[in-house]
Amino acid sequence: MNGVVILGAGHAGSQLAVSLRAEGYGGPVTLIDASDALPYHKPPLSKTFLMDPEARPQPLRAAQAYEAAGVMRLTGRVDAIDPAARTVTLAGRLLPYDDLVLATGARNRMLPDLAGAANVHCLRDLADAQRLRDALPGAQRVTVIGGGFIGLETAAALAGTGRSVTVLEAAPRVLARVAAPETSARVEATLAGLGVTLRTGWVGRGWRRESDRVTAIQGDGEEIACDLVLVGIGAEADTALARAAGIACNRGILTDAGLRTGAPHVWAIGDAAETPHWQLDGAAVRIESVQNATDQARHLARQLATGWTEPFRTVPWFWSDIGPLKLQIAGLAARADRRILRDEGARMAVFHLEGDRLVAVETLGSPADHMLARQMLEAGRTPPDGVLLEGPAAIKGWLAAA
């Protein structure tokens, strides 16, 4: 018996390894990662980790947890997989498997012109975060390219350390693709309050370089001088291994609702997978979140351990800490056609509806609304607009009244 081989020991792979055993899987479990670090939490890397030079990576679980579950951890980059022979190639060595799980995550997009410059950074893993933190003492003026979650979280964290931070965003508002205009506005106001300079609608024209450093970003008729640049323009699934093995990929590695790829005994989970979604009538999406990674891992663990099979169906949820602001999102807003706003200042909720049906909720500083949103979406229930507008107590009461 060759057991389950898991590629990638991030949030998804690490969870799968221990969940397999918890579900009663009896065969060997091998967890392979290119990095030899004890698998760690990624979210703090763009939040608390940068602000404190002493902060250490936060392990997802103790080393003993893998030992207790009989998980074999191997370090190295896997260069090829062969679904016909059921092997993976790790540092020139062939490793056989019964089932192979691709949990290889995503990699950052880079601006080709900037790649390789000594003061240009991106943020995906611990090595990136350490390199960025090490460079901070010599960097007073920081420019963040891209107003997405990671860029904004980092901007807020660095502004908190007294640096002068500028965010350049091509769209007319930050978080344009992932949040409602009201949410973007509140986030922009919070960043401005922290002293971050925001330039939306930014049209990039080029860069000024001095030897191996970028010293200024050029826009229409102006230049923004910088000591350090962080590129935060999103990530792409790492599909190279799967494609080379003939496995169908789109923006991610394509799976069915049971997380199977197009090749027998090969599965994909987490940021790498593009999976049919119940909220989108089965259209496939790739979701980058801790919840999606760990819930897909638990689902697959049960399938592999017990032979049980069910479509993967959870309410997606996500959080982002932008300085003092806690943004939480439940559900997928892609198909919403109207929204309801409840704005109480420190607390805000945006309810996205598709016709009469609630499909997603964004909350700022209101964990109660977030949790109720998850319950409503799970149950497929939508209260009248008036109840949503009234507040968490009213929603809670409406849900309990059945």
Added chain:
Amino acid sequence: MPMITFVEPDGTLREVPALAGESLMAAATRANVAGIIGECGGSAMCATCHCYLVSGDLPAPGPLEAETIEFVAQNTRPESRLTCQITATEALEGLVLQVAPR
């Protein structure tokens, strides 16, 4: 390095060293305390670090911690805490926390 005692779900007592500045959830996961998952990494989102304060003094929970306990945690009690929201200091030496059932 304050020593914190966690009572695991099966009653086992675990004495765990916490590094100054880290959260008690981080100290507990590092020591593999049973029942402390810390799924959200300490963002007060998941309540998988929920414990009851058994003995010792702690500042009262902030609004975020209190609301997450009320709406997310199961089996809550007046002494419920999210250990990810508690930062280790020398003053916490001898604190006893019981891992809450889920």
